[in-house]
Amino acid sequence: MSDKRRRARVQGSWASSRPTSAPRAPGGAGGFVRSTGSLPAQSSSWGDDRQVFEFHAPAKPLREVPAEKVIEKAGEYLISQGPLGVSRLRLLPGFLPQTEADWVFSQLLAQLPWAQKTNFKQGQAYEEPRLTCWYGELPYTYSNSTMQPNSQWPPVLRDLKGSVELVSGRRFNSLLCNLYRDGKDSIAWHSDSELSLGPQPTIGSLSLGDTRCFSMRKQPAPEENGDYTYVERLKIPLSHGTLLLMEGATQEDWQHQVAKEYHDRGPRINLTFRTIYPEPGQNQARRPHS
Ligand SMILES: O=C(O)CCC(=O)C(=O)O
Structure with missing residues (x-):
């Protein structure tokens, strides 16, 4: 996949998964993933379905355009x-x-x-x-x-x-x-x-x-x-x-x-x-x- 396309996928790479198995953004790249994990009892006024977002570092660093x-x-x-x-x-x-x-x-x-x-x-x-x-x-x-x-x-x-x-x-x-x-x-x-x-x-x-x-x-x-x-x-x-x-x-x-x-x-x-x-x-x- 080209770098430009990989970047585009990272930007739109929302995924949901269970908190017990660490979720990964698709394509091996980093990003925020949505999981349906439980929150501590005192903050969980919405019940177990409340969504949390976790950042996962990219498996392979993205290619940067060097700054001038x-x-x-x-x-x-x-x-x-x-x-x-x-x-x-x-x-x-x-x-x-x-x-x-x-x-x-x-x-x-x-x-x-x-x-x-x-x-x-x-x-x-x-x-x-x-x-x-x-x-x-x-x-x-x-x-x-x-x-x-x-x-x-x-x-x-x-x-x-x-x-x-x-x-x-x-x-x-x-x-x-x-x-x-x-x-x-x-x-x-x-x-x-x-x-x-x-x-x-x-x-x-x-x-x-x-x-x-x-x-x-x-x-x-x-x-x-x-x-x-x-x-x-x-x-x-x-x-x-x-x-x-x-x-x-x-x-x-x-x-x-x-x-x-x-x-x-x-x-x-x-x-x-x-x-x-x-x-x-x-x-x-x-x-x-x-
Ligand atoms: O005007 C300049 O600073 C560059 C001129 C130049 O690149 C050249 O004459 O080959």
Whole structure:
């Protein structure tokens, strides 16, 4: 029986039985059962037919949907450990002090060559629900559409790359910039796992502008057949000037998104520093983003 059906039976599992043989809820699950046992004489104004309810713990624990965890304090977080190794996040709120973050945000908003990229899914074109631009010596392909090489790094982006390299201990050669114009702009569930990023990439993600919620969900085990119902979930509010480093097996073992919101949000820029490797032949995105 499926979990959803078992839960449904537990909720409706009333049964009556004699108190001498311990009654059980049907299906081996827990619940209240009705019995026709006698009550102590002083409280039995209704006679022997008065019903009592007893709780019986489930024989087998029900499967819970794990509660979403919120990460908002500065620190290093080992979010999982599996056959591919450890998945690790490092969160640094205030990585850029407020006045510097304000200045960088206004410069980038006004000066970067923001454009709406067209992606393709099963041969159908669709516009990304955000604006982007790309810096790096190599092209970057995802969702069957390629961002062309662009080596014209503005000095402010070169400086930021240097600062993120210092704190992460990694070198980056590329940068994907995202502009969420308002709360309706978003990025769908995906992982940064294109072949061109190599195995276990470190991604340095710097946020500027309005706070948006960065959500993560664990990849389900193979026996779940792609069902994300019971996977672990994390929520990380990314505020102005915050740096998030994703390291180790995070891209293999987790997905992330920034969902659309239904209340007003101001513009937000996200800079994701990456290292891209040349690929033999065509770059292929393994998982699409929209
Ligand atoms: O905007 C963000 O925080 C996430 C961006 C992202 O997931 C990506 O560029 O792959």
